[in-house]
Amino acid sequence: MQTIGLIGGMSWESSAAYYEMLNTGVQERVGGLASAKVVLASLDFAELTALQEQERWDDVAALLSDAARSVEAAGADFVVLCTTTFHQVADQVADAVSIPVLHLADVVAQACKAQGIDSVGFLGTEFAMSHDFFVDRLASHGLTVRVPDKADHAELNRIIYDELVHGEVLDTSRRTVVGLIDQLWDAGAGGVVLGCTELELLVHQADSELPLFPSTTLHVTAALDRALA
Incomplete structure (x- = not known):
C-alpha cells in the first residue's frame, strides 16, 4: 500500500x-x-x-508547497490537496515536489466522461465559481462547464463558510442548493459537480434527479485506486 500525503485544514471538516x-x-x-x-x-x-x-497567491503557494515537501519527506508517495479553492496553486505545488499531485479537477472530469456526460454544472466557493482555474481544467478534458448566475454566488459562499465549515447543516440551505442544481439542469447541464467537500455534507444524490459528482468522494476513490494498485 502506498502512503497518501494529505494537505488539509481547508477546512478541518473537509x-x-x-x-x-x-x-x-x-x-x-x-x-x-x-x-x-x-x-x-x-x-x-x-x-x-x-x-x-489579499490575492497574495505566491504566499499561498509557498505555504502549500512547504506542506507538500513535508509530507514527501515523511514518506508520502503522492499528494492530495483536500480543497478545491486552493487548487488555484496546484501547479506550483506540483513543481515543488518530486511525487505526483492527484489533481481534483482531472479526477472529476474523468468521472463525468466515464458516464458519457459532456456538459456539467459546477458548484463551489464564490472564488472557485468566478475564476477560471478549476473550470478551465475541467474544460480541458472536453467538458462544457456551467456555473450558477453570479447573483447566486454570494449566497452559496455564505452557506459554505458561515454554516457548513462549522458543521451546521440546514434544510433551508439544502433547498437553496437543490434549486441551483435545478437551474443548471434547465441551462443544459447533464450532471452537477459538487466542487466543495462541505457541499457533500448538505446535498446527496437522493436530493436530485440530475447525476451529482461529489468531488471529495471521487478524489478519495482515485487516491485509494492509486494507493492500493
Whole structure:
C-alpha cells in the first residue's frame, strides 16, 4: 500500500471527511484491521483565507508547497490537496515536489466522461465559481462547464463558510442548493459537480434527479485506486 500525503485544514471538516473516507475505503477493499497509510499536513485556514482575500497567491503557494515537501519527506508517495479553492496553486505545488499531485479537477472530469456526460454544472466557493482555474481544467478534458448566475454566488459562499465549515447543516440551505442544481439542469447541464467537500455534507444524490459528482468522494476513490494498485 502506498502512503497518501494529505494537505488539509481547508477546512478541518473537509480534512476529517477525507481521513474518514480513506480509512473506510481501505477497510472495505482490504478488510481485517487494514487502515490507510496517511501523512497529513494541516494548515491554518484563517491564514490562508486572509492571504486569498489579499490575492497574495505566491504566499499561498509557498505555504502549500512547504506542506507538500513535508509530507514527501515523511514518506508520502503522492499528494492530495483536500480543497478545491486552493487548487488555484496546484501547479506550483506540483513543481515543488518530486511525487505526483492527484489533481481534483482531472479526477472529476474523468468521472463525468466515464458516464458519457459532456456538459456539467459546477458548484463551489464564490472564488472557485468566478475564476477560471478549476473550470478551465475541467474544460480541458472536453467538458462544457456551467456555473450558477453570479447573483447566486454570494449566497452559496455564505452557506459554505458561515454554516457548513462549522458543521451546521440546514434544510433551508439544502433547498437553496437543490434549486441551483435545478437551474443548471434547465441551462443544459447533464450532471452537477459538487466542487466543495462541505457541499457533500448538505446535498446527496437522493436530493436530485440530475447525476451529482461529489468531488471529495471521487478524489478519495482515485487516491485509494492509486494507493492500493
